[in-house]
Amino acid sequence: MYDESLQLMNGRPKRPPPLDVLPARPTTLDLDRVDGAEASTRSSSSSSLARTIDLGFTELSYSVKSGIKRESKAILKGVSGLFPAGELSAIMGASGAGKSSLMNVLAGYTTDGVTGSITVNGAVRDTAVFRRHSCYIMQQDELQPLLTVGESMHVAAELKLGQTLSRQMKQDWVNEILDALGLSDSKDTLARDLSGGQRKRMAIAQELVNNPPVMFFDEPTTGLDSSSSKQCMSLLKSLARGGRTIVISIHQPSALIFETLDQLYVMAEGRCLFRGDPRQLLPFLNHAAQLVCPQYHNPADYILEISMGDFGAYNDKLVEAIQNGKCEKWKKEIYAPTPTIFKSNFSNGLTTPVRAPLLPTGPLAKMIGKLSNGGPMSVEHNASPCTGSFSASPWTQFYILTRRNFYRLKRDKFLMNMRLSMHLLVGLMIGGLYYNIGNEASNVLDNFGLIFYSVVFLMFTSLLSMIVTFPLEMPIVAREHFNRWYSLKCYYLAVTLADIPIQVTCSLGYSTLVYFLSAQPYEAMRFFMFSGMGLLVSFVAQSMGQMVGAGLSVENGVFFGPLTNLPCTIFSGFFIHMKDAPKAMHWLFHTSYLKYGLEGMMLAVYGYERKKMACEADYCHFRMPSKFLEALGMDGGYYWLDAGVLLALLVLMRLATYFVLKWRLKHARNFS
Numbered sequence: 303m304y305d306e307s308l309q310l311m312n313g314r315p316k317r318p319p320p321l322d323v324l325p326a327r328p329t330t331l332d333l334d335r336v337d338g339a340e341a342s343t344r345s346s347s348s349s350s351l352a353r354t355i356d357l358g359f360t361e362l363s364y365s366v367k368s369g370i371k372r373e374s375k376a377i378l379k380g381v382s383g384l385f386p387a388g389e390l391s392a393i394m395g396a397s398g399a400g401k402s403s404l405m406n407v408l409a410g411y412t413t414d415g416v417t418g419s420i421t422v423n424g425a426v427r428d429t430a431v432f433r434r435h436s437c438y439i440m441q442q443d444e445l446q447p448l449l450t451v452g453e454s455m456h457v458a459a460e461l462k463l464g465q466t467l468s469r470q471m472k473q474d475w476v477n478e479i480l481d482a483l484g485l486s487d488s489k490d491t492l493a494r495d496l497s498g499g500q501r502k503r504m505a506i507a508q509e510l511v512n513n514p515p516v517m518f519f520d521e522p523t524t525g526l527d528s529s530s531s532k533q534c535m536s537l538l539k540s541l542a543r544g545g546r547t548i549v550i551s552i553h554q555p556s557a558l559i560f561e562t563l564d565q566l567y568v569m570a571e572g573r574c575l576f577r578g579d580p581r582q583l584l585p586f587l588n589h590a591a592q593l594v595c596p597q598y599h600n601p602a603d604y605i606l607e608i609s610m611g612d613f614g615a616y617n618d619k620l621v622e623a624i625q626n627g628k629c630e631k632w633k634k635e636i637y638a639p640t641p642t643i644f645k646s647n648f649s650n651g652l653t654t655p656v657r658a659p660l661l662p663t664g665p666l667a668k669m670i671g672k673l674s675n676g677g678p679m680s681v682e683h684n685a686s687p688c689t690g691s692f693s694a695s696p697w698t699q700f701y702i703l704t705r706r707n708f709y710r711l712k713r714d715k716f717l718m719n720m721r722l723s724m725h726l727l728v729g730l731m732i733g734g735l736y737y738n739i740g741n742e743a744s745n746v747l748d749n750f751g752l753i754f755y756s757v758v759f760l761m762f763t764s765l766l767s768m769i770v771t772f773p774l775e776m777p778i779v780a781r782e783h784f785n786r787w788y789s790l791k792c793y794y795l796a797v798t799l800a801d802i803p804i805q806v807t808c809s810l811g812y813s814t815l816v817y818f819l820s821a822q823p824y825e826a827m828r829f830f831m832f833s834g835m836g837l838l839v840s841f842v843a844q845s846m847g848q849m850v851g852a853g854l855s856v857e858n859g860v861f862f863g864p865l866t867n868l869p870c871t872i873f874s875g876f877f878i879h880m881k882d883a884p885k886a887m888h889w890l891f892h893t894s895y896l897k898y899g900l901e902g903m904m905l906a907v908y909g910y911e912r913k914k915m916a917c918e919a920d921y922c923h924f925r926m927p928s929k930f931l932e933a934l935g936m937d938g939g940y941y942w943l944d945a946g947v948l949l950a951l952l953v954l955m956r957l958a959t960y961f962v963l964k965w966r967l968k969h970a971r972n973f974s
């Protein structure tokens with residue numbers, strides 16, 4: 303295996319890369335590419351992908367509406383280029399040059415506002431098909447913090463490999479990847495406790511599970527020390543040598559990293575300043591603008607300084623010389639031996655010290671070799687019509703995600719304990735404050751206040767717990783969903799289900815304490831109706847919290863969430879009864895879910911022919927419970943109608959949340 307990987311490091315793969323992610327339909331396979339047919343001359347259907355993927359783009363522009371006036375701002379300005387398979391290509395540029403934007407567009411992460419063409423092996427790309435064959439590893443390494451490395455890998459393997467491999471085979475494969483990436487010793491470490499370098503390797507390990515032919519990495523070395531950066535680049539280079547198309551964005555590479563690259567794509571102000579072999583950068587600068595790199599200067603630093611105007615205004619000249627990326631003159635010969643060793647590498651006589659090539663060794667070499675032979679996946683686990691475009695069946699996705707959520711919630715001890723203890727403590731406090739008033743006719747107004755407070759308390763705790771936790775999941779979901787781990791439906795269903803036991807425990811705990819301490823009627827039916835109504839209110843509020851959390855950041859959510867619920871409180875029927883409000887405003891009461899909750903709880907306690915209450919005062923106006931309901935305008939209410947409306951609202955809001963989530967993942971890529 304080691305010998306084989308050496309061979310891969312030193313030239314283009316002699317063997318086609320893995321076949322595990324072939325499209326469902328027969329493809330125009332490109333098995334002959336090792337002998338050098340030009341990508342553009344190949345025939346490939348637009349809806350199919352070859353085993354190796356050359357990713358090209360022509361006159362690509364991307365603009366956004368920005369600022370208060372929503373004016374159009376051009377981010378990418380007609381750039382062209384090609385990132386070939388088997389090579390490590392880097393998009394380089396100063397901050398704000400447009401690296402991430404180009405990467406997002408190429409990965410298919412950004413689609414709105416994009417013009418120009420993107421091709422796969424010369425044919426127009428089908429983004430949906432392409433996304434099944436690529437993965438995008440973002441800068442922030444969004445991992446599930448409360449899952450161990452081993453558990454996260456298990457989840458990735460179950461979701462990405464589907465049912466085509468036995469459990470043991472998946473486990474062996476996961477172990478092999480972890481071993482290769484030096485993560486075996488951290489198998490039982492929670493992701494939140496990993497170091498920066500380990501997190502990066504962990505993110506790569508997860509995506510390597512199904513061995514995609516195209517991998518995008520946004521600033522993979524950012525935040526890593528030089529040793530970890532070197533390891534990371536070595537890994538990426540090895541992956542490229544396995545036949546994959548590896549595209550990274552990089553800000554300011556060290557000389558060592560710079561010389562690891564096969565293809566360089568330099569950007570400034572959304573345009574291309576240079577495209578080609580990194581060794582050709584200095585000759586190009588000299589040729590295009592008579593620029594000579596000072597001795598002992600890192601060429602990467604030099605071009606960045608030029609792009610920022612440190613030596614004068616050369617950008618237009620360079621863009622013109624390289625034809626905004628169209629010029630092929632400086633590109634590396636696609637099938638030339640890989641530049642693992644740079645000797646006297648720059649034509650102006652300046653040299654970078656000869657360095658040891660970044661070769662994979664040990665388990666890494668073994669794994670790369672295995673990946674290049676197709677990995678352990680002897681059976682294709684293509685997306686089949688019944689699973690949509692995902693490897694795992696909807697049921698497997700749902701099962702794995704529900705389990706993951708259970709683990710996550712169980713391990714988030716602080717939040718879980720806080721939720722539970724808050725409900726119990728407040729239940730005890732309120733039950734103590736309103737102790738034994740439930741059957742006393744002189745206390746009916748206090749009891750009404752207690753019931754209103756309970757509705758509002760259940761509403762707020764459920765609402766806020768979602769507003770503060772739901773947005774935190776969004777970056778992880780964005781990455782995993784974009785990389786086709788699972789469908790959004792399965793994810794949302796699993797999230798919804800996993801929280802039910804906690805919410806039920808909290809809500810029932812509170813209702814039980816309050817109900818019995820305040821001596822509401824000791825009748826099983828009434829107790830279940832009371833606590834059931836509390837549960838429904840909390841679920842509807844939770845859905846609202848999810849909807850706000852899916853659409854807004856935590857900061858905005860904690861402000862707007864409670865604010866949007868305030869009208870529901872005002873129109874609940876507590877402050878002013880509906881019958882006393884102007885007729886024109888009655889419809890507002892019908893839109894408040896708290897009105898249904900309050901009415902339902904009041905009917906559970908006072909309705910359904912409850913007998914006369916006790917009166918210890920000289921005079922009790924409302925000894926007959928029905929009279930009290932009449933005074934509140936609730937005598938015409940039906941408990942089951944209220945429950946039905948809340949149930950319908952619950953379903954509607956969960957559906958709405960799903961669509962907000964979908965919209966957010968599609969259009970609003972910024973989750974910070």
Ligand SMILES: Nc1ncnc2c1ncn2[C@@H]1O[C@H](COP(=O)(O)OP(=O)(O)OP(=O)(O)O)[C@@H](O)[C@H]1O
Pocket residue numbers: 366367368375377395396397398399400401402403404553
């Ligand atoms: N949605 C947006 N609205 C307004 N401006 C945007 C938007 N997205 C990107 N930009 C602008 O486009 C330019 C390029 O951004 P991009 O993130 O691609 O740069 P970058 O080269 O990756 O920078 P960095 O290295 O700092 O991440 C920046 O000036 C940025 O402010």
